[in-house]
Amino acid sequence: xxxxxxxxxxxxxxTEFTYGEDANVNRPSMDEQGVQPWVDFVFNRDNPRGWHxxxxxxxxxxxxxxxxERNTLTHEIGNCELxxxxxxxxxxxxEAAE
Amino acid sequence: xxxxxxxxxxxxxxxxxxSWGRAWRDPEPKASYDVVIVGGGGHGLATxxxxxxxxxxxxxxxxxxxxxxxxxxxxxxxxVRSNYMMPGNTMFYERSMKLWENLSQDLNYNVMISxxxxxxxxxxxxxxDAARRRGNIMRANGIDADLFDRAExxxxxxxxxxxxxxxxxIHGAIYQSRAGTAxxxxxxxxxxxxxxxxxxxxxxxxxxxxxxxEGGKIAGVQTSRGDIRAKKVALCVAGHSGHLAQMAGLxxxxxxxxxxxxxxxxxxxxxxxxxxxxxxxxxxxxxxxGGLVLGGDLDMYNSYAQRGGLPIVKHTxxxxxxxxxxxxxxxxxxxxxxxxxxxxxxxxxITKTPxxxxxxxxxxxxxxxxxxxxxxxxxxxxIATDTPHEDNAEFTLDxxxxxxxxxxxxxxxxxxxx
Ligand SMILES: Cc1cc2nc3c(=O)[nH]c(=O)nc-3n(C[C@H](O)[C@H](O)[C@H](O)COP(=O)(O)OP(=O)(O)OC[C@H]3O[C@@H](n4cnc5c(N)ncnc54)[C@H](O)[C@@H]3O)c2cc1C
Ligand SMILES: [Zn+2]
Numbered sequence: 001x002x003x004x005x006x007x008x009x010x011x012x013x014x015t016e017f018t019y020g021e022d023a024n025v026n027r028p029s030m031d032e033q034g035v036q037p038w039v040d041f042v043f044n045r046d047n048p049r050g051w052h053x054x055x056x057x058x059x060x061x062x063x064x065x066x067x068x069e070r071n072t073l074t075h076e077i078g079n080c081e082l083x084x085x086x087x088x089x090x091x092x093x094x095e096a097a098e
Numbered sequence: 099x100x101x102x103x104x105x106x107x108x109x110x111x112x113x114x115x116x117s118w119g120r121a122w123r124d125p126e127p128k129a130s131y132d133v134v135i136v137g138g139g140g141h142g143l144a145t146x147x148x149x150x151x152x153x154x155x156x157x158x159x160x161x162x163x164x165x166x167x168x169x170x171x172x173x174x175x176x177x178v179r180s181n182y183m184m185p186g187n188t189m190f191y192e193r194s195m196k197l198w199e200n201l202s203q204d205l206n207y208n209v210m211i212s213x214x215x216x217x218x219x220x221x222x223x224x225x226x227d228a229a230r231r232r233g234n235i236m237r238a239n240g241i242d243a244d245l246f247d248r249a250e251x252x253x254x255x256x257x258x259x260x261x262x263x264x265x266x267x268i269h270g271a272i273y274q275s276r277a278g279t280a281x282x283x284x285x286x287x288x289x290x291x292x293x294x295x296x297x298x299x300x301x302x303x304x305x306x307x308x309x310x311x312e313g314g315k316i317a318g319v320q321t322s323r324g325d326i327r328a329k330k331v332a333l334c335v336a337g338h339s340g341h342l343a344q345m346a347g348l349x350x351x352x353x354x355x356x357x358x359x360x361x362x363x364x365x366x367x368x369x370x371x372x373x374x375x376x377x378x379x380x381x382x383x384x385x386x387x388g389g390l391v392l393g394g395d396l397d398m399y400n401s402y403a404q405r406g407g408l409p410i411v412k413h414t415x416x417x418x419x420x421x422x423x424x425x426x427x428x429x430x431x432x433x434x435x436x437x438x439x440x441x442x443x444x445x446x447x448i449t450k451t452p453x454x455x456x457x458x459x460x461x462x463x464x465x466x467x468x469x470x471x472x473x474x475x476x477x478x479x480x481i482a483t484d485t486p487h488e489d490n491a492e493f494t495l496d497x498x499x500x501x502x503x504x505x506x507x508x509x510x511x512x513x514x515x516x
Contacts (some may be wrong), residue, residue, distance in 0.1 A: 001407055001409060002399075002407060014409060015409050019399045019514070021512075022353070022400070035499055036499070039498055039499045040349065042442075042498075042511055043442045043511055045340070045349065045350070045351070045352065045353050045513075046340075046344070046349060047340030047341075047344075047350065047352060047354055047400065049338075049340075049341050049354070049402045052400055054399065054400065070399070072354070072400045072401050072402050072403070073403060074403065075401070075403055
């Protein structure tokens with residue numbers, strides 16, 4: 001069982017959360033005309049073997065989206081913060097705050 | 099190397115089974131090869147076998163970081179079927195099924211293919227319609243499929259829950275009679291022996307840690323035990339596809355996720371077929387040793403850990419009980435996990451990559467065991483001729499930018515949803 005320290009609710013079981021997705025994908029700006037940046041955003045992933053920043057939704061708690069640092073090789077848990085506070089690529093942070 | 103036969107079993111029995119030879123050599127690597135295959139799972143070994151057998155390319159090495167079949171090949175629930183309906187998938191998986199049907203004879207190695215049939219249960223009129231559509235597409239392509247109503251499913255599988263309390267009432271099922279199971283280890287070992295007999299070097303306990311480059315082109319691999327030069331490098335590393343692609347500067351439409359499997363204590367013969375639940379992601383069969391083999395959902399979060407968490411164990415066993423209440427009396431003996439190469443549309447890659455000299459076989463999600471023979475066959479064709487065979491022509495990396503995803507489930511670019 002993964003235990004996630006929600007900034008609002010404290011230490012909670014993984015079963016209260018829903019996994020969202022990789023929080024590192026960088027959304028192109030809306031006036032981006034090229035195909036490749038959109039393909040990279042929608043489909044291609046770093047898929048790291050090690051530390052990973054990812055979205056989780058505390059559905060059965062405060063219902064906030066959080067950004068969790070987790071090691072994909074060891075399942076070690078790192079920092080957890082509210083998505084709206086997380087330092088992510090700029091266009092994405094504004095998305096999450098909407 | 100000797101041929102296995104009933105006679106050889108008898109002869110070796112007389113000498114106390116002390117004189118069996120090795121099934122494959124343990125050679126020192128040569129300085130260079132025509133093709134180096136990274137990953138000694140079923141797909142890598144099958145690729146080596148068909149490169150030698152179909153294309154006469156025998157100056158080949160398979161480089162494996164652990165032991166043969168220690169990855170997903172040795173961790174899967176061994177279901178073999180060809181009930182795919184998307185163009186690009188249908189005939190590829192049917193090629194695989196046809197290769198399975200003759201694989202033991204071809205390899206002179208018993209892969210224990212058992213065509214015990216597979217049921218996909220339907221729990222709503224909508225699911226029955228979808229099953230009818232899938233079955234019609236299969237039959238239009240010459241693949242066997244049957245649609246059964248509730249009464250017929252009850253006659254054939256009387257031990258499922260047909261009571262008024264059933265959480266998900268069974269409306270019927272789509273059935274493929276040629277589907278079934280095979281022995282996972284034997285598949286790796288049979289292909290390894292066949293490849294070795296034709297001159298392929300199988301190099302175990304040797305991790306690939308990077309590539310050799312020459313003028314922007316890949317010229318070999320760096321390993322934990324020295325460099326090996328190669329004209330072509332072919333990746334068959336399943337859950338590690340992203341990791342090895344990244345070393346070559348590529349980002350793939352793949353995420354690595356963990357999938358668990360479960361075996362109960364042995365029981366008397368009870369389930370003589372393969373049953374997939376239609377209401378949750380769950381399926382079961384019974385192994386020859388008697389254990390019920392259960393499979394369920396991914397753990398859902400990215401993972402390279404080869405071990406899963408308990409919430410999914412509970413979820414899977416709840417599905418088992420909803421489908422077949424009597425299993426609740428059985429004890430779980432073992433469970434384990436493998437790391438899956440989950441692609442963005444749920445379909446695989448057998449293709450050249452944008453990096454010169456690098457070929458990719460991956461993105462198998464949790465359905466790549468059944469693909470093993472055709473995957474090796476098509477990948478060998480792609481490597482040998484530098485063009486895809488028509489059966490793997492759609493399994494390219496550029497299908498995403500062209501808008502030609504092969505999404506059997508129609509769930510979109512969510513790797514953990516396929
Ligand atoms: C629990 C579970 C259940 C499944 N059930 C089914 C099923 O019922 N039916 C079905 O069709 N499919 C199923 N699958 C999927 C199937 O097992 C895989 O798709 C298939 O076996 C993949 O074969 P492979 O040869 O590509 O990979 P693997 O067998 O994983 O082989 C890849 C090899 O690459 C090696 N490797 C990795 N990195 C390196 C490196 N750097 N250097 C050298 N070697 C390296 C690994 O050690 C490994 O041996 C299941 C998988 C799991 C985990
Ligand atoms: Zn919370």
